[in-house]
Amino acid sequence: METEEQARNRFQLELEFVQCLANPNYLNFLAQRGYFRDKPFVNYLKYLLYWKEPEYAKFLKYPHCLHTLELLQYEHFRKELVNAQCTKFIDEQQLLHWQHYARKRTRLQQALVEQQHQAQQQQLPHSNAVAK
Amino acid sequence: MRSARSDANMASSEKSTKERLLSTLDDLEVLSREMIEMLALSRSQKPPQSGEDNQVLELLVQRDGEFQALMQQAVEQGRQQQEMLRLEKELEKRDSDIQQLQKQLKEAEHILATAVYQAKEKLKSIEKARKGSISSEEIIKYAHRISASNAVCAPLNWVPGDPRRPYPTDLEMRSGMLGQMNNPSNNGNVNGHLPGDALAAGRLPDILTSQYLWQSTDVSMGMLPPHHGNEFGPGHNKENEDDVEAMSTDTSSSSSDSD
Numbered sequence: 497m498e499t500e501e502q503a504r505n506r507f508q509l510e511l512e513f514v515q516c517l518a519n520p521n522y523l524n525f526l527a528q529r530g531y532f533r534d535k536p537f538v539n540y541l542k543y544l545l546y547w548k549e550p551e552y553a554k555f556l557k558y559p560h561c562l563h564t565l566e567l568l569q570y571e572h573f574r575k576e577l578v579n580a581q582c583t584k585f586i587d588e589q590q591l592l593h594w595q596h597y598a599r600k601r602t603r604l605q606q607a608l609v610e611q612q613h614q615a616q617q618q619q620l621p622h623s624n625a626v627a628k
Numbered sequence: 629m630r631s632a633r634s635d636a637n638m639a640s641s642e643k644s645t646k647e648r649l650l651s652t653l654d655d656l657e658v659l660s661r662e663m664i665e666m667l668a669l670s671r672s673q674k675p676p677q678s679g680e681d682n683q684v685l686e687l688l689v690q691r692d693g694e695f696q697a698l699m700q701q702a703v704e705q706g707r708q709q710q711e712m713l714r715l716e717k718e719l720e721k722r723d724s725d726i727q728q729l730q731k732q733l734k735e736a737e738h739i740l741a742t743a744v745y746q747a748k749e750k751l752k753s754i755e756k757a758r759k760g761s762i763s764s765e766e767i768i769k770y771a772h773r774i775s776a777s778n779a780v781c782a783p784l785n786w787v788p789g790d791p792r793r794p795y796p797t798d799l800e801m802r803s804g805m806l807g808q809m810n811n812p813s814n815n816g817n818v819n820g821h822l823p824g825d826a827l828a829a830g831r832l833p834d835i836l837t838s839q840y841l842w843q844s845t846d847v848s849m850g851m852l853p854p855h856h857g858n859e860f861g862p863g864h865n866k867e868n869e870d871d872v873e874a875m876s877t878d879t880s881s882s883s884s885d886s887d
Contacts, residue, residue, distance in 0.1 A: 500852070503852045503853065504851075504852065505805075506853050507851055507852055507853045508805045509805060509806055509809075510853050512796075512801075512804045512805055512806040513806055515795070515796055516795075516796055516801050516806070518794065518795035518796065519793075519795040519796060519797070519801070520795075521798075522795075522801070536860035537860070539860040540860045543854075543856050543860065546853070546854050550760075550762050552851075552853075554766065554770050555851065556774075557773070557774065557777060557779050558779050558794060558795050558796060559774060559779065559780060560779075560780070560794050560795055561795070590794060590795070591782075591793070591794070594780070594781065594782045594793075594794040595782040595786065597780075597781040597782075598781055598782045598783070598784050598786065601781075601784070602784065
């Protein structure tokens, strides 16, 4: 039986650990040291799925880790993580995805600015006509 | 006068009305013939045979009586036959009514079963929705948290070379509770202790001053993890915290934030 203090600490540790899984380099590290071949470790990964529940998920700062956690449930994925190329690829894709919304937003902003310009240009000749 | 029933009863011990009628008629015919013969004879011949013609007369009367009775019976039977036919017709009508009702009941049952099934499905989905309901305020708060810290969307001025990432970096991992666990010199000061090199590099304060730390000690004060009773495997330590620190020195990192 663990005390409340211990449980709180465990909460902290598990929170940190599950978020570390979002780091592809860390995944490569773990894979190369054979942790993913360890059955208790695999069971622990399954146990960590509780972070998907809303009452726990709201503490996650890096939600990418949940996706990785889900993928980690599959043995094939765990095996592939030993390759540095694989994790490099994951890292690149993750970064690109991360930048996706930023790029989309800049595009939208540019479009909006253009629209405003056009609207202004249309207004000017009209107001001139009215004044006359 | 022919009763269908009596035809069917040919094998019964009692003779059918038709047979009896016919036999009585035959008797009558025979008797009346005899009577007439006797009368004819008695005309041509003098000595009367009184005994016989009385007998024959009596038999005749008797047979006639029988015949009348049988006729009555036949009429009665005919009436009953009509009644039976009438009842049979009514039976048929009732039968068809019942079948009609049966069909309608079946249809109604089918419709009701469908309605009940759909209602149950609706209830199920209502239950599901109710279970998964989260206050919109909380969702917005959370969305604000993860967006403000650039955890799910890159900062607008991000260029390759920027150390910020959508996951905790080596530095963050080392400075967290997990990373501090196996560092004996830091045991007194777990949170907020700055590794010397990171401070020198000048990058750490940026992370630690963010409103929402990824370790979230203040926010999660009351939160406890689910019980697991240490059943992951025989005598293994599930997290190898010492390796969190060792990692950043070993890994050949593809990201450009390595020292």
